[in-house]
Amino acid sequence: MNAALPVRDIDLAGIRLTPDPSGALWWAEMRMLIAADLHLEKGSAYAARGQMLPPYDTHATLTRLEGACARLRPREVVLLGDTFHDRKAEERLADDARARLQRLIMAVETWTWILGNHDPAPPQGLGGQVAEEIYVGPLVLRHEPKARPSAGEIAGHLHPAARVSVRGRSIRRRCFVTDGERLVMPAFGAYAGGLDVFDPALRDLFAPQFHAFMIGKAAVHAVTSRRLAGG
């Protein structure tokens, strides 16, 4: 056992951010909760094409978001795009799911929808503000990471996941990825898949040494890139 405390926070451009086991990012100083890639109604999108995935993903995702909001009590919520799986997703949203979303929006001072490639148009009549990207202090929040340089960027889009091999067991988890300069968020949606951090699409965004903050059941675990499988 190492006596030092495990790493819990990320320093990004001088801002202290806390990766939450829910998959959201907590900016305590601003009381801002950031989540990416909810992909609401992904299940029904597949069902419409004949693959009857269980229809519970939207509820599962909202439940997790409600949990994080209840625990952290944010003043501001920013969703980094691909909140809805496709343009018609909002139409398929069940009434109760819509009501839950509405209650979350009403409970905070500011709710921001950043537009993503899956949901390029803002949702209708749910309230909140819409943006392509927002700048807050030294940080910029957008859906898709931009090519370098990119100091202080928080983005989603890529759904990072990392794999680590411990004592013969291989464990794969969604993760936050950061090299201290930029941060890519894990997908928050129940049905959002993962892309390995060593896939060139992700790998090329970061300095040679980076950290994957892997999401465990009750905690987030910081693992350096050299320790990861494939690194």
Added chain:
Amino acid sequence: MTDTPVLNAPDGATLPPRFAAWFAGRGWAVRPHQLAMLDAAAAGEHVLLTAPTGGGKTLAGFLPSLISLSARGEKPPAPAEPETAGPGHNAPRIEAWKPHRKRSVHTLYISPLKALAVDIARNLEAPVSEMKLDIRMETRTGDTSAHKRQRQKIDPPDILLTTPEQLALLLASREAAAMFRDLDTIVLDELHALVANKRGDLLALDLARLARLAPQSRRVGLSATVADPDHLRRYLVPQTTEEPRLARLVTGKAGAPPRISVLASEAHIPWSGHSGRHAVPEVMERIAAARMAIVFVNTRSQAELLFQDLWRVNDANLPIALHHGSLDVGQRRKVEAAMAAGKLRAVVATSTLDLGIDWGDVDLVIQMGAPKGVSRMQQRIGRANHRLDESSEALLVPSNRFEVLECLAAREAVAKGKQDGETRRQGGLDVLAQHILGMACADPFDADELYDEITSAEPYRELTRATFDQALNFVATGGYALKTYERFAKLRQTPEGRWRVANPMVAQRYRLNAGTIVEAQMLNVRFVRSLKGGKALSGGRVIGKMEEWFFEQMTPGDTFVFAGQILRFETIVETDALVTRGTTDEPMVPSWQGGKFPLTTYLAERVREMIADPEAIENLPDQVAQWLALQAWRSVLPEADEMLIETFPRNGKFYMTCYPFDGRLAHQTLGMLLTRRLERMGMRPLGFVAGEYAISVWGLRDMARLDIDQLFAPDLLGDDLEEWLNESIMLKRQFRNCAIIGGLIETRFPGKEKTGRQVTFSSDLIYDVLREHEPEHILLRAAREDALTGLLDLKRLSDLLHRVRGKLVVKHLERVSPLAVPVLLEIGKEPIQGAAEDELLGEAAESLVDEAMRLV
């Protein structure tokens, strides 16, 4: 052949003159079981033929069909016309076939292997052409061209040879009804191999459909000798809710007993391990002395390693080849052709060579490592001397000390004609769902009728209507408690209440995704020359396929052995694992499992008996006898019905080792449950390792103070099991298979028929959501049932716990006992299990805290 010709079976069936002449011309005697098959045909009864390899099984299965087809168009013989010799005047005879249309399938032959179907078609050509029979035979496999498939539907052959998957696809088409209306006979080859898994479930459902399309058709099962033929006999007959009905049984004459020897190696027999490497020089000697040998191993990695080892000592440069299921198909075909042509002296093979294809003039079968089961061993031994009247020659090479016992037990079992028992399968619910969709693709169905049809299939005899309806709803709309998917339904009801597919796309997608063999996600192993600037050059040769998870555990630069060479893992690009030539002699990643069989119950029992019998121990090879004697002195050798449990301290930790001899799968499950319970008892267990014979758990507290009877009480299988099962990776893996078979996840899409990792939806995500929101979902049920019978061997674990109740022998020792050494040596080779994933993650993170602190 020495038998005197017998043209009449005792009960009177006879060979028509043309056939009798053909047999005589070849100098062959008709065997009694072949005539008995004619008799069953004349009586119109379903029949099971069990006979050892080389017993003329295939011909016996086809004879009635050939006779019936040859009589087509002939005038019925006048009643007074004299028959062939013997008292056969009033013998039952096979009637000429009178189909409704000009061309129709008369006999449908189904084999577990595509290659076997092709092989059989070739073998049948001899009698057909030599007797000048006007019979058309064709195969239908995945390789058959689209054009030929279409033509076969319109103008079918007399005899169609195919596989269960292809039959399912045929039956899901509109043309099936016309094609099979006049079907006379269904021949099911290697039935023992077919019924043991989900392919058998699918086949049973297809047989039920054939019985509806062609009520007159008759089923003929061909099987190796089995312990419980009634199981197969039930499978062959449409069942009702009453007492199970049985097919007629015909038993072939047993062949000459095989000559089996167990290698009493001069070399030191290892304590543990499964490779048998210590005996390589001796194996090489035996190969050199034989005409052609097959060397069977139990896993693909063993095949690879042994192949390397043999070539290291192959001073005479004998042609020795390698054959296993992960190798490129072209490569495998080359090896098979070389074998058939007698150009090889030995082939190192896994179970891919188990089934009845004729591989040529093999005169020696060597089994490396214990055979794990008597029946499998007999099949393998049958590969040598494919003729009944000559003994086959086999050599068993135990790879460790325990296996010496197991090999001896297996040899004795063969001598006594024992077989492993099989357990009856409950039909898989995922297969059921797939079949329901297939039937809707064929024609709109009435749910009541389909339910009756399905429950006539033996594996689904006990299917309740509620479960059937659940499966039907699942196929139609997903069947979820939330009714949100009605508008996306795949099946809809006609005004008359029949179920039909909602649109043609549904049928198209069914055809792309049907089948019950779900392979683990496989990656092509692509050999590249070099990597330029860290990026692999594309191109390069694909040398085979391996499971994705194998590569996921590796880091670039790791070396492993595959396709007979040492390779260096570079990277994964889409569905390719890129590899270069390795530069070391010893691969770093020694093994990837691929087909490991657990020890059968029968052999396990025999090994327990041997250990308890001082006389048997005396007859063992010295090394083994001494080892057991030492065990008796230092600890104890338990009686056959007892289970020994030893506790001892070692290197600051406390161990508990027990010896159930029930195979790795059951032991792994037991280990998981024991660690959970020990945790609750405050014993702070750290991990466990499970071997074939024993299991060892270690922790931070002395386990000598435990109430052992309490620890092993059968209620171990209660809540702990349920809780662990839900977390289990094995269950998730199983769920993925069920989701694919059941059609929840499609892996192939129209226009994108290449299987790719990108198009598959992560089944783990669905699993998590379903478990929480709909724990009784039909596919979760399917996965759980699979896990309990298959991967976890729960039935066996439950039997174990009941068997040893009140029969635990506990020894508290000062140090490790001789019997415990083999399982302890597995620590480090096997993944340590029992620790929760989050703790392991914590470990990976904590070791790097200092570096990580930089970021804060």
